[in-house]
Amino acid sequence: MNDISPGNRLIEALDARDREALLAQSTSMDFAQGHVFHEPGDPIDHVHFIERGVVSAVAVLQDGRTVETVMVGCEGVTGGVAAAVAQTAFTRTVAQVAGAARRIEAHRLRAVCAERPAIREIIAAYQAGLQAELEQSAACNALHRAEQRFAKWLLRCHDRVDGAAFNLTQEYMASMLGSQRTTVNEAAQGLQKSGAISYSRGRITVLDRAALERVACECYRAADTFRLSPWNSVD
């Protein structure tokens, strides 16, 4: 069942022939919160165009600590590096919020890309946006306080979910930010006090986006200028 509206913005941006060529090679899948798409070192056998939900790429260090490097929702694709050449995964790719994706075998995607420049280009635009975002994050993680980074991260989650509320434990959030749990707890309490969010028992509700944006560092806007509208970055 290939619906006309696949829900992924990259696929939607393709013209009908390219879109059909891509969809013909792909299948639909649902994924649960916590579903692992790849562990570091796994060959990237499948590429996922996300339709709903949120998927995180997480760097895993030798001591087991982790930091999220990239967040992907319906604006993007996971494993996009494998669209051009065979690759192994560098990060753990895991579902942070349950959702759905179009799943395509990486070698089939490469074959489609070899023949269809428009598909190659839209993935390249996305990957270039990702690069800009990662450059920003490298600086952000070196310079900005946990509370600012936390607010940025919540905004980015909120951008990618349907409702105002999502389920996230403090432990999980700490593992995304590379912070101590106590640090995340303090940051969450600060945001709660200012009325930006409410937080209880692993459930976060965004109450006031404007307040969150005031706390977040400039990196929130800077990254999404590229990310959420990759084609806007082109003259």
Next chain:
Amino acid sequence: MAEKTNLLLEVLPEDDRAALLKTATRIKLKLGDDIIAPGQMIEVVHFPLSGIISTVNEMADGRSVEAFMVGREGVAGIEATTIPMRSGSRQTVQLDGEAWRIDVARVRALVNERQALRTVLAVYHAGVQRELEQTAACHALHASERRLAKWLLRCHDRADNDLIRLTQEYMAAMLGSQRTTVNEAAQTLQAQGAVSYSRGKVRVLSREALEAAACECYRKVSDHLPPD
């Protein structure tokens, strides 16, 4: 001394390399030169033959942090080789050298026609992305001293000799640290016999000691570099 080469150009099939270099200009990279400012359209790419181009992210308050560096193993401007793109960051020369400068529209036209060129650039681009992901985690978790050691190793990998011109102010701007923090870190590395540092010059004395001081991120992101 052998003719300087760029390692990406070197692995290309002869006719792809010739097609790329047909319209290339050989330029000098001068310490402190800006290649591109944040937000500008990327018009040219640089394949360094020597020297280093740093990609530096700048914040509104003027603080900055290096995201990654490009030497003779790579190409600066890779993100615009498939589609037109703006630069998210500043590219600036960190170490004197030379580079082939090529119009990026020309590169895109060739990339579109030539599978081998597309593959070589895609492998490099994937390496840059891995490195950036590791760096994002590194900057969230690792101490300044370990990051400084990593960064010096990466400079040294791309430099012709053991003496690198670097002021503390410059290193602080690359690491996003206070100058005093860099000073302390440099003194520790000096006490360990890894480097000597005086008047804006760092001399690498022991790579082993530097590697022992660096975080795991050095090895993890240097896989794509040529063996010594």
